[in-house]
Amino acid sequence: xxxxxxxxxxxxxxxxxxxxxxxxxxxxxxxxxxxxxxxxxxxxxxxxxxxxxxxxxxxxxxxxxxxxxxxxxxxxxxxxxxxxxxxxxxxxxxxxxxxxxxxxxxxxxxxxxxxxxxxxxxxxxxxxxxxxxxxxxxxxxxxxxxxxxxxxxxxxxxxxxxxxxxxxxxxxxxxxxxxxxxxxxxxxxxxxxxxxxxxxxxxxxxxxxxxxxxxxxxxxxxxxxxxxxxxxxxxxxxxxxxxxxxxxxxxxxxxxxxxxxxxxxxxxxxxxxxxxxxxxxxxxxxxxxxxxxxxxxxxxxxxxxxxxxxxxxxxxxxxxxxxxxxxxxxxxxxxxxxxxxxxxxxxxxxxxxxxxxxxxxxxxxxxxxxxxxxxxxxxxxxxxxxxxxxxxxxxxxxxxxxxxxxxxxxxxxxxxxxxxxxxxxxxxxxxxxxxxxxxxxxxxxxxxxxxxxxxxxxxxxxxxxxxxxxxxxxxxxxxxxxxxxxxxxxxxxxxxxxxxxxxxxxxxxxxxxxxxxxxxxxxxxxxxxxxxxxxxxxxxxxxxxxxxxxxxxxxxxxxxxxxxxxxxxxxxxxxxxxxxxx
Amino acid sequence: xxxxxxxxxxxxxxxxxxxxxxxxxxxxxxxxxxxxxxxxxxxxxxxxxxxxxxxxxxxxxxxxxxxxxxxxxxxxxxxxxxxxxxxxxxxxxxxxxxxxxxxxxxxxxxxxxxxxxxxxxxxxxxx
Numbered sequence: 169x170x171x172x173x174x175x176x177x178x179x180x181x182x183x184x185x186x187x188x189x190x191x192x193x194x195x196x197x198x199x200x201x202x203x204x205x206x207x208x209x210x211x212x213x214x215x216x217x218x219x220x221x222x223x224x225x226x227x228x229x230x231x232x233x234x235x236x237x238x239x240x241x242x243x244x245x246x247x248x249x250x251x252x253x254x255x256x257x258x259x260x261x262x263x264x265x266x267x268x269x270x271x272x273x274x275x276x277x278x279x280x281x282x283x284x285x286x287x288x289x290x291x292x293x294x295x296x297x298x299x300x301x302x303x304x305x306x307x308x309x310x311x312x313x314x315x316x317x318x319x320x321x322x323x324x325x326x327x328x329x330x331x332x333x334x335x336x337x338x339x340x341x342x343x344x345x346x347x348x349x350x351x352x353x354x355x356x357x358x359x360x361x362x363x364x365x366x367x368x369x370x371x372x373x374x375x376x377x378x379x380x381x382x383x384x385x386x387x388x389x390x391x392x393x394x395x396x397x398x399x400x401x402x403x404x405x406x407x408x409x410x411x412x413x414x415x416x417x418x419x420x421x422x423x424x425x426x427x428x429x430x431x432x433x434x435x436x437x438x439x440x441x442x443x444x445x446x447x448x449x450x451x452x453x454x455x456x457x458x459x460x461x462x463x464x465x466x467x468x469x470x471x472x473x474x475x476x477x478x479x480x481x482x483x484x485x486x487x488x489x490x491x492x493x494x495x496x497x498x499x500x501x502x503x504x505x506x507x508x509x510x511x512x513x514x515x516x517x518x519x520x521x522x523x524x525x526x527x528x529x530x531x532x533x534x535x536x537x538x539x540x541x542x543x544x545x546x547x548x549x550x551x552x553x554x555x556x557x558x559x560x561x562x563x564x565x566x567x568x569x570x571x572x573x574x575x576x577x578x579x580x581x582x583x584x585x586x587x588x589x590x591x592x593x594x595x596x597x598x599x600x601x602x603x604x605x606x607x608x609x610x611x612x613x614x615x616x617x618x619x620x621x622x623x624x625x626x627x628x629x630x631x632x633x634x635x636x637x638x639x640x641x642x643x644x645x646x647x648x649x650x651x652x653x654x655x656x657x658x659x660x661x662x663x664x665x666x667x668x669x670x671x672x673x674x675x676x677x678x679x680x681x682x683x684x685x686x687x688x689x690x691x692x693x694x695x696x697x698x699x700x701x702x703x704x705x706x707x708x709x710x711x712x713x714x715x716x717x718x719x720x721x722x723x724x725x726x727x728x729x730x731x732x733x734x735x736x737x738x739x740x741x742x743x744x745x746x747x748x749x750x
Numbered sequence: 751x752x753x754x755x756x757x758x759x760x761x762x763x764x765x766x767x768x769x770x771x772x773x774x775x776x777x778x779x780x781x782x783x784x785x786x787x788x789x790x791x792x793x794x795x796x797x798x799x800x801x802x803x804x805x806x807x808x809x810x811x812x813x814x815x816x817x818x819x820x821x822x823x824x825x826x827x828x829x830x831x832x833x834x835x836x837x838x839x840x841x842x843x844x845x846x847x848x849x850x851x852x853x854x855x856x857x858x859x860x861x862x863x864x865x866x867x868x869x870x871x872x873x874x875x876x877x
Contacts (some may be wrong), residue, residue, distance in 0.1 A: 225763050231770030235777045261802050262796045276845035279799045356810035403814030404829075725830045 230681050261351060263372050264385070265392040266365060268399045269434075269610055270340035273392075275365050275379070277351040277372065280328040283337060284396045289344030293317050296342050300325065303336045311570075327370055328352045353379075355444045360402055362441040363457035364557060364608070377457070380558040380609070387617035394610040401425065404722050405436045409691070413439055416696035422459045422587045423691045423719065428595040428679060430606030434687065434727075436588075458694070460552075461559040463584040467659030468522045468708075469594075470580030472677070475515060476597050476629050478530040480621045486628060487501060489514050490526040499570055503528050503579075506658075506707070519632050519655065520640035524579040531578035532571070539574055545620045546593035547603060548585055556608050561586050590677060591690040598633070598653070598679045598688065601626040634682040641709040645678060645717040649731030650724045653685075653714075654678025656708035661695070666729050671695050674708035676716045681729060691716045 266275040293316040301309035304326055315323045327350060329337070337345060353368040355361065366377015374383035378395075380718055386393060409423045425435040438459040442450030456462070478484030489512045496503040503524050509517070518526035531539055543549060551562040564584035566573045576582040588606060596603035601621040621629075633653035636642045641656040653675055662672040675692040679685040691712045702710035724731070810816075821827060 185837050221760075221763055224767055228763070229764035232766070235770070235773035240779035248781055258795075260799050265805075272812065273805055276802065276806045276809070278806055354806055356806055357813045360813070360815070360833050402812050403818070407815075407818075473786070 208247050259390045260349070261390065263351065263353065263368075263387060264390050265393050266378070266386075267392045268397045269395065269404075270398065270400075271394075272399045273682040274357055274361050274395070274397070274399060275353065275355050278354050280350050280352045281331075281334050282327045282348045282350040283329055283334075284322050284346055284348055285316055285325050285326045286344045286346065287316050287318050287323060288321050290316050291343060296340075296345070299340055299342070300337070300345075303333055303340075315645070316645060324401075349618070352498050353444075357399065357403075358443045358445060359441045360399065360406060360410070361397070362444050363438045363459065363559075364397065364436055365444065366558060367444045367447060371615050372497055374558075376555050377558055378600055381556050395608050396427070396434060396610050397436070397608060400725075401723050401726055402435040402437065403728065405435045405719055406439070408715060408719045408722060409437055409439055412711065412718075413693065413696075416693065416699060416702075416711045418696040419694040419709075420453065420458060420461065420693040422690070423693060424587055424591045425723070426591050426606065426688045428599040428685045428688045429604075431592060431606045432610075433606055433608045436460075436608070455704055457557065457559045458587065458692075460555065460557050460588050461561045462565055462586055463561050464586075464692075465584050465659045466590055466663070466675055466696075467657035467673070469590060469655055469657030469675050470577065470583075471519060471522065471527045471657075472629070472633065472655045473543065473546060473548070473593060474578040475519060475632060476529055476621050477534055477539060477623060478515070479625045479628055480542070481534050481538050483534045484515060484530055486515050486632075490518065490523075490529045492518075492523050492525045495707075496525045496528055496575070498575055500572055503575060511554050512672050516632055519636050522579075522641060522656070527577035527578040530576050536569060536571070536574045539577065540569060542620075545603065545618070546596060547605075548589050548593055552588060552592070552606060554698070555606060557642075563589060569604045580659060587675075587692050591688055594677045594679070594690070595621050595688045597629050598626060598685045630679075630682050630685065633679070635712050637678065642676065642678065642713055643705070644709065644714040645676065645720065647680075647717055647721045647724065650720060650729060651680050651681040651683055652717075652720055653680070653682035656713055658707040670706070672704070672706050674712045676712040677710055678716060678720070680720055680724065686729060687727060689716060689720065691719070 260279060263274050263277045265277070268274050285296075293313060297309055297316055300312050301307065302547070304312075307326060315325060325345070326333075329347075334347065338347075351372055353372055355365065364377060366379040366381075368379050369375045369376055374380035374386065379386065382393065405423045405425060409421050412418075413421045421437075421439045423435065423437045424433060426433050426442050436459050440454040440458050442454040461699060474494040475484075479486070492505060492513045495505075505521070505525055507521070507557050509521050509523065513521065513523055513526050515526075515530075517523070518530075540549075549563055549565060551560055553560075563586070566577075566582050573582050592603070592606045597620075600623050601619055602617050603620045604617045630653055633655060634651065636648050636655055637652050642652070642654050643654050645654060654699050657675040657677070659673045659675075660667040660669060661673060662668075663671060673692065673694055675690065676694055677688065677689045677690045693712050693715075696706055696711040698704045698706045698710075
């Protein structure tokens, strides 16, 4: 092949010196080294050609190797952004959002930037600290300087920079200062869900409330966590409760709204509360979630469970009458009524006039053992273990459960439970008799449930409770059209081991509409004061009940409950027709 | 070394060179595409972050407390009361009504219309 280059034929000479052309014998075909005068020349050319070939060969082989296997150097160069090459881009926000039942975001994480320094690389710590202190007015110069002079190679200067701060620090161009992507938990609704959601620490790890209980779930998956809470209703309830607390100058209050048929919590407010975005301003009582952790003696509200117990165990009929003419004398104490009727009362009247004597008699008639088993079935003895808010409390039970305890527990003394316990038990009484574990997680399937009372007892209880609201202490919560049924309770507070008369915890627990209960509402106020408007009374009927009435009339239309007037349709039509006439 | 051998050798060398070059070009292109992909992914992440921030802001702006403040400032609406919700049958335009009733409603509507027209005429005359 190479021979052809050298064996071009040319017969005639046209130019001078052409006869010195390379002749025919100069070819690789009959290549004889000794005879050839150009032997050295040919050899050198051949050598050069082979060397070039070899070099190109090596380059080609190396190229192939690099391209197929991927040389090490190339791999390193591409390693920076290698992780996100083939998969879909990862969500830059790691902690999942929390949304309410309508999809409103109630907790979310925002991308922020953290500033850290490598003190080893800092050239002039004084100057750097001075410049940083000017940009970050909330950190003292001395603190920054101390951090920059530290021995290690990593120190946080400030978490969660604002974009303008980041820009300014970047513009300084100081070596040794680095940025790091971070995230910060934000609660756009501020105080509204403070106790429910809880808070996270600076590393975005849950430290209280739901954030702590479901921390793993929130960190593992970035799919938003859907709650059963309704932001609008929560807000309405909070506003009304806040107004009530201000009006009666109470220390605090709790409101829980529950769907009775599934025990899903629609709203849960504990006041006073705090702004989880500004934890430094929160004080002790404000941080305490009374709704799930606050143990208190509920008082007369317990008569609901007592009446259900009497009816369910068959010892008491609706028509049975109890002697409330005189205080009930037990071995160690005497049970009196708050405002005694001093006559024989039937079950309805016991609830309407909230008779302690009558309730105690029912409990004593049923018996201690049955009472305990019944209350245990209502979940009033156990911690609500898998409830999604971290702060929970176990009920305080009397150490020895004697005759006295049986009598006092009948009207809600001697046992301390949380508001959540009461509303859950109450829901199971009115919803047809099935106890559901309370939850705030939407679509939770493994809800434990069991029957506590029969359908018939539940129906009778609804009738009795409706009676309390129509003609008893719950009158002021009788919202026209929504058939509220419920029970009030006023319990004296225990101060230094003694019951104090002036300091009370007032509660109202109700359900609506009574004919087919859908929601249950619990309202509790801590130490409401008497005002002119309440004629000096501090009992539940004067403070929590009107507040509950306001709440129900405000939220029932939002909850899509059809108003059912006691008026008959014809008469209503006539009234409405009349309003259109001119 | 004869002609055939040289030919084979050179073909191999050229082939190797060609494949090597071809692969190099391809690898180069793939790397460019990967860079492009990484860039797009970064952009997506930035967009996701922005959307996240906007969502948070939207939620903040939609917080019930703020909406209530705005509503009370700009509208004269009160929270709805139970009495205000009535049945459809209670409304005055009852399509199920019998002949005479319907005629009465129609008559009333016509009268209203006539009164309105009269008013209009008066206004025009005054102008």
